[in-house]
Structures are given as C-alpha cells and as structure tokens.
Amino acid sequence: xxxxxxxxxxxxxxxxxxxxxxxxxxxxxxxxxxxxxxxxxxxxxxxxxxxxxxxxxxxxxxxxxxxxxxxxxxxxxxxxxxxxxxxxxxxxxxxxxxxxx
Numbered sequence: 861x862x863x864x865x866x867x868x869x870x871x872x873x874x875x876x877x878x879x880x881x882x883x884x885x886x887x888x889x890x891x892x893x894x895x896x897x898x899x900x901x902x903x904x905x906x907x908x909x910x911x912x913x914x915x916x917x918x919x920x921x922x923x924x925x926x927x928x929x930x931x932x933x934x935x936x937x938x939x940x941x942x943x944x945x946x947x948x949x950x951x952x953x954x955x956x957x958x959x960x961x
Contacts, residue, residue, distance in 0.1 A: 893960075895925075895937065900947045903930045907936060 891913055898906040904926050911921035933939040933944045934957065941957035 875931065893938075895940075897947075897952045898924075899949050900929075900952075905935075905944065905947050907935075937943045941956075 865918050892911070893922060894908075894910045894912070896908045897909065898908055907925045907927070908925045909925055925937060927944075927958070929935075929947065933942055935944060938960070939960045943955045943957055944952065946953040
C-alpha cells in the first residue's frame, strides 16, 4: 500500500515550494519470513532463513543457520525461540517458546 502526502503551504498570499513525499507502508500481506528445516548431521541441524517481499524471494535476505543440539536443545533466531524435541533427516518436531515481537 502506498500513501501520497502533498503538503501545500502559503506565506501570506504567495505559495511556498514543496516536495511531494511518498511513504511506503509494508503490510503483513507483502512481507513474509520463513525458517526451512534442511536436515541434521552429527547432532547439528541446518535451517534456512528467507524473507519474501511481495511474493518474491530476496536472495540477499537468505541465510543458512546451523545449531548444535548437543550444547542446547533451545534454538533461536531474531527473537524467536524453539525447543527441538526430535530431529531426523526429513522431519523435525519442536515446541514454540516465543515468537517474533
């Protein structure tokens, strides 16, 4: 959604120059985050974090994450926290502790 704000000012009877401003508001429909489970190897799980804007993947906002579960079964990224209950080559079972604010 794009909002246009045009401000018109006067000094006495003379108009004052202004520059139209465009404000872009990102809504939940146009921005999405994903954590994708990629598998486990020697007790280390791999996740891929991706961001999408307007339905398109943004490669510069894709990141591979690795977590060693032998250190702690609780993993986190950008404020979200999950407890990994079970992880295999094709599936993961987890409990959500907290989500992004």
